[in-house]
Amino acid sequence: VNLVPVILCGGAGTRLWPVSRQAMPKPFMLLPNGRTLLADTLCRAADLPGVERLCVVTNTDYRYLVEDQLHACGLARERIHLLLEDEGRNTAPAILMASLLLEQRAGKNTIALVLPADHIIRSRDDFSAAVGKAQRLAQKNYLCTFGVVPNFAETGYGYIESGDALHGEGFVVRRFVEKPDRKTAEEYVSSGRYLWNSGMFCFQVEDMLASFRDLAPELWKQGKACWVQASGQANAGQDVQLSGAALSALQSISIDYAIFEKSPMVAVVRGTFDWSDIGSWNAVSDLYPCDGARNTTAQRTMFVNSSNTFVHSSRLVATVGVDDLLIVDTPDALLVAHKTAAQDIKQVVSQLKSSDDPTHKWHTTVDRPWGNYTVLHEEPGFKVKKIEVKPGASLSLQYHHHRSEHWVVINGTATVTNGDQLLTLEKGQSTFIPAGARHCLANQTGEALAIVETQCGDYLGEDDIVRLNDRYGRS
């Protein structure tokens, strides 16, 4: 059997602001184990029996972040089909495009296992067993969903009502139901028939394509056109880039609405594994061990007369006489929310977005194809940055109109172009780049390189940059 996990790595995760932001959203958040949600998902998927290659669908902006996570998991780049969207179009178009890719590259009988990149599943064996069941149903032409056996009356999830058993592997789906109110959710849980709709799916590629053709003919037509255009530009085995009018034309609709709620061949596999979609800070809070007063933190926190409070911070935090709070601290933004208001955090993000505040999108650390930079301090007239360059990577050859820069190497060895000079700078060595001078910073070693950059000038915006030559196509 050819099983290909399709990992959907999108979604804003605005309820997890200020850690999840547009430039580095929820799938890239670190778990208590020090890994990202995406890395966790990639490893879980790659370890399944029969998996040779994986497909990742993500936004073009996250290409290098995804590659970092592949590297972190030790997954060879050539095992990955990367499907890049210039804009997110919801799950139905993503799954359609992934199915078209798999039909072409892996064959129409390939079994696809769709997994959101930002869920947590603790019991690997149970998960693997459920995937096995779904796979066997998919081979019998079912479109499978995974329904998690609920252990409390969650009102934030959709539910699946299951019916008769199917081939000893799963169950008939009676209906999908939207997020219920508390009373209804309690009835669902006690009934034993209702399962949480986990957003994971398993199907044979040709069955899914036939379903699109029959049940969503307009999207099917648009998707085929988009695919023909995109795949025509990519060679076999290369990443596929979806962009432009063909992508924008795709109807933004979920796979549940487009296919699963309409198809007569839908089955549900009961998942008995410990599952969470990490939908709020409350769910993150539950990942940490708690003290006797149910407080959770991964850091240096002093809880004084406080209970049921979660703290995420890299600084010293002291809480005094508080209960039921979520305290989430980042270098440039702090959130203090009541646990019962965890869903309202997305209001903060939409307000920040509408006032064009950068903290809805950017962190003080900004990832770049070549590594990252962190703004350590900024005042009128000067800015201090730490810049990390990956082994073998290089910033563009560039110059600035309005600022001079001082570079001090604090780790590794830098290869520096400064005007007409080519310099090799070791730890503790430095160079000065006047405004207008062409310069380039490169790491030609196999080790990490880090510098501290002090910028001086009357204008210090990131847009004061003229790129003369850039290996990432940005010049």
Added chain:
Amino acid sequence: VNLVPVILCGGAGTRLWPVSRQAMPKPFMLLPNGRTLLADTLCRAADLPGVERLCVVTNTDYRYLVEDQLHACGLARERIHLLLEDEGRNTAPAILMASLLLEQRAGKNTIALVLPADHIIRSRDDFSAAVGKAQRLAQKNYLCTFGVVPNFAETGYGYIESGDALHGEGFVVRRFVEKPDRKTAEEYVSSGRYLWNSGMFCFQVEDMLASFRDLAPELWKQGKACWVQASGQANAGQDVQLSGAALSALQSISIDYAIFEKSPMVAVVRGTFDWSDIGSWNAVSDLYPCDGARNTTAQRTMFVNSSNTFVHSSRLVATVGVDDLLIVDTPDALLVAHKTAAQDIKQVVSQLKSSDDPTHKWHTTVDRPWGNYTVLHEEPGFKVKKIEVKPGASLSLQYHHHRSEHWVVINGTATVTNGDQLLTLEKGQSTFIPAGARHCLANQTGEALAIVETQCGDYLGEDDIVRLNDRYGRS
């Protein structure tokens, strides 16, 4: 009349952590008007009729901080008698030593007006009128207290029970009472006889000295000995430094216990002015205008479904669904406390102190005689600091064993000794100081100087410094 305000500038203000810390305590906290509590007190005192000179009693550690505040108030240095204690010994010894100083330098008939440096008084005219009454009573040999007419049943203050009128200026003191419980406090307020004990005093120097001699003879003897030793080392008009065994021998006791509760010549002047001892973050919160939901902040805060919450921060803070919180944010420590638990914040400080955590004492910005430095970032192997040097000031000639330093001038003009070189560096210029090289940073201009320093080395502690020459006597 010769009226000399005696400003007591001590006290830890631990309930105002993390802004108030041992190295920069409550009197140096900024008010909403951008001035410190000490500057506010100095100006209020200097503006009183008949005031030529002032006496400030403070810890030796705060000498340069006090001088900065004198400068900020435009008070000429020669108007100030500075009494420096190497360790705080409570109010009775401080007032005794100040009285001995004033006896010698201003005469025994001088009227002393003792004012804590960290109170707020809004109505200057009412305050001035009360001081006038106290002054006239002091001339009649009374030791005067100021009793503030209470406007609510505060349980955090001591009270003074007033009796019959005295000379139309004040009242007889029936008794001093400790902090009452709520019910008692309410009775006090409704009685009309009870006043808040403000901790401000007014007396003729010779009356206070006689009171010490008669009512606290042991302290009187110790104080005289301490004074003889300290004043013998100081020339007339110079600062007086109290230190060593003579200072440590002084009984640590409040002036209330030592004198006022025992003297038959105590009077109280009713203060109708708006007064606060800024004893907690609740009191600070009240200094700011509030929004419709009684939230207060001086900064960029998004209050979402929140009420009666105070935010002090230089970053973006968002609160969601919270009530009655104090959120106080500094670069290296964050406090989140319930308003009803404001008094328990001192527990945090004592825990930090016992675990030797630097945040009980130091800020990321550290004041020095020559200016200040701020640690912008620190990691193993490197540290980035911003260093500000006052006009005319200079750091010591020094070297380090374990670290190199890069200096970039970001504001003003630096005069730099680097090994054998003497350099003048303008904004944007830089120099590199290898480990072991003698160096000195000076500001020989009348304008502010600021540099960014990047330190590299395996050991970056502040104690890796060899001072060869220091104008502040630290070599």
